[in-house]
Amino acid sequence: MDCAALKDRIEAGWPGRVRCRLDAGARVNEVTCERVLLAELCARLFHDWDCVFAGLIVEEGADAWQLRYVFYGERDAGWVHVLVAAPLADSVFPSIAVEAKVFAADWHEREAEDLFGVHFEGHPRLGDFVLHDDAWQEGVEPMRRGFDAAAALRDRRPAADWRPRRVVQESGAFVLPIGPKFSGVAESVHFQLETVGEDVIRSWTRLFYKWRAVEKLAEGKRVEDALLLAERFAATTAFAHGLAFCQAVEAIARASVPPRARVLRVFLAELERLRQHAGAIQEICESTALVVANSQAGLLEEDLLRASGELTGHRYLFGLLAPGGLATDLATEACREALGEAQGVVARLDALERRLKVSSSFLDRIEEVGVIFPRTARAYSLVGPVARASNLARDLRRAQPYLGYESFEFDVPSEQEGDGYARLRVLFAEARQSLRIMEQAAAALREGAVQAPVALVAGAALGWVEAPRGATFHWVRLDDQARVARYRAVTPSFTNWHSFHLGAERFAFQDFPIILSTFDLSAAENDR
């Protein structure tokens, strides 16, 4: 079904009650509906018409709320933005997580309630999400327009009696708290594992210890300064997020990126994916205490960091992106050298995979743990290697190609089992595909400019990228001074962390660090 057919279906479904505007060039159907229709419409899109939920974007206008629910399909089906509006004083919306059973919207609604104060009727768990109740009182709405982000909030009335929710009520039941500081070198996250003995019956993750309010900080900034934030909020995948931001800005300005810059962007994005996957593989080896494999994977990650540093000056690819292309050209010869390094790394990754596959002590730890069933992956709209290991072979480079990915040959690896081992195999397979793409990109490099002028105008657009951890969506609105009026980043760690508890429950305590490592989640990317 293409986007025109989808438009007909939507209009036929609720004649006269929805307004559907199709931007055929961008393949975006903008559907405006009343609040009472929202859940029904989202349910049809998600459950019957094969659309995936990408994210919820809340915007506060001068006198009205606008909520934008973004869905997308494969290729020609394009994008559907469902818009509902309401006066600022009347901020109650239906919860599509509950009413339409689009579970993927659950955390989006919680975040919007916490930061904007909009309410979602029927949602069972609002509050204490981004803003921890033991640090902030209810009623603080930092994403609202009047809230001054630069000044410290003087009136702080944290809940003194805040206690985490306990679900398991049984004699002998206890809670194992982990974090926010735990383990050797780990990001700050808090977990609570509830049990009556060996197995984790229920797990609960408390996030946003690292919340830097990046979306708020971006407001009022010039595009180039907001780009610094986009690159730096989750710097292990800095290039992917910077790229998504730049693509949104370029879509607003209708700017085209010169061919050489497009090919270099592909090359660098795949270099970053390869490096991030090598790092994820290292962490999995480390979590299973397989010492030699840990060391060998560690060498590979460092080799790629060095190759990135030698090629671009920065080991995490900072400072390269600019709206309209790249801030600096890279020598074709240097790209070939980096490619040679990547080829060597992938050959050694292959050797590592062959040895891991016959190491029974390793397989015992990682097989059949942390299982995410395919139906869960679909219900939660999971993304990236986690989704693809659960038989959801979706990849934005294929589903909604950008940067000319449609002209590159590559496979989208997937596995059936959805366990830790399946996720590891997907990481190895994707590393090989990234190298394939890098080889084609290096061969396709032609001399030419790397940056086109970008005439910034007021407007809003979505940029999307298949980041190493999965799909990321960046919504940017510029005002008439070309300053950022709204920035919203939906990240793969935010999407996938929503399902992590399902992977951790039913398994033994000692599996927990292994399961966590196979999900390759980033708290920095989730918290923003």
Add this chain to the structure above:
Amino acid sequence: MKWVASGLRTGIKTTAYPRGAENAPGVTPGLPLGAALGEHAATLAERCPTHALAHAQGKISVDYRRCVHCYRCARGVPQPLAWKPGYEWAGSRGGNELGAPFARSIHVLVVDAGDCGACLNEVRQLNNPYYNMHRLGFFITPTPRHADVLLVVGPVTDHMRAALKKIYDAMPTPKRVVAVGACALSGGVFAESFVCGKGVAELLPVDVEVPGNPPPPLAILHGLLVAVGRAAPAALASSGS
């Protein structure tokens, strides 16, 4: 056995640092050097998003605590600043309370106080065979009770303040605090807002400062060596003369 053989075949990869210099390409992004630029100095200083560059009488000086590696002083300008290679960047504030007994054995507690992931990832690299910090007697510990050095990354977010303070208070004395990365030193691009301040020093007494966004593993290693008195500290600014 196969693992042992494959490990042995890899050979020794460990860096010569600190006994010798490490010159492999890509181990460091470098830092900008101050310079006399005349009339261009003012425009260049204005380009710096975190005010790491200051100018006076045509000279640019660089405050390394604030540099976030945006390369605006190096790219797209008629007179770019030169960037110095190297990685011995850590500066020291005050004396060394740990003293000689700790010089060859410290336990380091790493706390993420809102890091973007890059500094933490560079700390992680210290345990890979290239850097292998165990050979220097540096070990990571998960508990404050065993820790001699507190290594903090990130700008200290509001939600991490209480935890960070508790962790510091739970460490036995003598103890030292090493702040790693531009965010931990100045707040970086996140300073200053209702959820982030201007770094670790607002909350804890910082002894060693390691600049960089992120500092490469060798710079963090240098910071730990400075913390135990085994390396000389570096200046945290470049004046341009």
